[in-house]
Amino acid sequence: MNVAYLDMARGLDVAALISLGVLGLLGLIVGSLVKVKNNTTGQDEQSGLGGVEALVLVVVGGFLARTFIWLLLLPLNDVKSGAVVLGHFFFLIPAVIDDFIAIGGPRVLTSPEGLLFLATVIGAFTAMMDGVWRIHDWKGLGWLSFPLDMTWGLAGVNYGLLLHLVNFAWANHATETRHNGHRYQSGFRLKPTFAFTQGSVMSNLSDNPGTDLYRHEMTHVWQNRMFGPFYTLNYIGWMIFWLIPGLIAGATSKTATGASVGPGKGAERWCYFNCPWEVWGYAVQGQDRKAWGSELIWSAVPVIIAAIFVFGGITALCIVLYGLQL
Numbered sequence: 001m002n003v004a005y006l007d008m009a010r011g012l013d014v015a016a017l018i019s020l021g022v023l024g025l026l027g028l029i030v031g032s033l034v035k036v037k038n039n040t041t042g043q044d045e046q047s048g049l050g051g052v053e054a055l056v057l058v059v060v061g062g063f064l065a066r067t068f069i070w071l072l073l074l075p076l077n078d079v080k081s082g083a084v085v086l087g088h089f090f091f092l093i094p095a096v097i098d099d100f101i102a103i104g105g106p107r108v109l110t111s112p113e114g115l116l117f118l119a120t121v122i123g124a125f126t127a128m129m130d131g132v133w134r135i136h137d138w139k140g141l142g143w144l145s146f147p148l149d150m151t152w153g154l155a156g157v158n159y160g161l162l163l164h165l166v167n168f169a170w171a172n173h174a175t176e177t178r179h180n181g182h183r184y185q186s187g188f189r190l191k192p193t194f195a196f197t198q199g200s201v202m203s204n205l206s207d208n209p210g211t212d213l214y215r216h217e218m219t220h221v222w223q224n225r226m227f228g229p230f231y232t233l234n235y236i237g238w239m240i241f242w243l244i245p246g247l248i249a250g251a252t253s254k255t256a257t258g259a260s261v262g263p264g265k266g267a268e269r270w271c272y273f274n275c276p277w278e279v280w281g282y283a284v285q286g287q288d289r290k291a292w293g294s295e296l297i298w299s300a301v302p303v304i305i306a307a308i309f310v311f312g313g314i315t316a317l318c319i320v321l322y323g324l325q326l
C-alpha cells in the first residue's frame with residue numbers, strides 16, 4: 001500500500017473523529033435551546049436534556065453506522081470493488097459524485113475508508129437532528145427506529161440528510177416529540193400540495209400526527225427502515241423502468257372526453273401512482289389513487305404482478321452484485 005493511500009485513509013479517519021466532536025457539541029447546544037412540545041402539558045418548552053440526548057445519540061449513532069458498514073466490508077473478497085458496490089447501495093448520492101471523482105483519479109468516498117467516513121458523518125448528523133428534535137419514542141417497539149435508521153435504513157437516511165440541509169433554516173420543523181419521524185411543515189417538495197419523504201424526514205407536511213396524509217408519509221419512513229436499500233433502489237428502479245413506457249402510454253391514451261392524457265401524466269401515473277410503495281402508502285392513507293385521474297391507474301393485482309417482475313429483477317441484481325464480491 002502506498003504512502004499517499006495511507007495518508008488519505010488516515011485523513012478520512014481524523015475527519016470522521018473531528019466531525020463527531022463538532023456534531024456532538026452542536027447537538028448539545030442546539031438541543032438545549034430548541035423548543036419542543038411537552039408531552040404532558042402540550043406547551044412548547046426547552047430543556048437541557050434535549051442537548052444531552054442529542055450528544056449521546058451522535059456518539060452512539062456514529063458508532064452504529066460505522067460498525068454496520070464495517071461489518072458489511074468484512075467478508076468481502078476484494079474490499080475495494082466491494083466498497084464501490086456497497087457505496088451505491090447505501091450512499092447513492094455521494095457514490096455517484098465519487099463516480100465522477102474516479103474519472104480523474106482514485107476513488108475517495110467509495111473507498112473502504114471513504115465509506116466508513118460517510119457512515120460516521122451521515123449517521124452522526126442524522127442522530128444529532130433526531131436528538132435535537134427528540135423524535136424517537138424509546139418506549140415499546142419505537143426504540144427500534146433509531147438503530148434501524150443508523151444501519152439498514154442508512155440507504156434512505158442519506159437523502160433525508162439532504163432534506164434537513166435544505167429545510168432546517170426555513171421550513172418550520174414541527175415541535176411534537178416521540179413520533180419516530182421528522183416533520184417539516186413547509187420545505188422541499190416536488191409538487192406544491194404533495195409531501196416528500198426521505199429516510200426519517202417528511203417535508204412539506206402540514207398535517208398533524210395521526211391524520212391520513214401523515215400516516216401515508218410515515219409508511220415510507222418505515223418502508224425504508226424495514227427494507228433498507230431494497231426500498232430505495234426498487235423505488236428508483238421502478239421509476240426508471242416505467243418512465244419511457246409511461247410517456248408513450250400517456251401520449252397514446254385518451255380520457256373519457258376524448259382528450260389526450262398527455263405524456264407527463266402518463267409517466268407520473270406509471271412511475272409514481274402505480275409504484276407498489278405508493279400503492280401501499282395510499283392504502284394506509286385510505287385515499288383512492290384515481291382521484292387525480294382514472295386512466296392508466298392500475299388496481300392492486302396488476303401492481304403486484306408488475307412488482308414481482310420489476311422488484312424481483314432489481315433485487316436479484318443487487319444480491320448478485322454484492323454476492324460477486326464475497
Ligand SMILES: [Zn+2]
Nearest residue numbers: 216220278281
Ligand atoms: Zn407516498
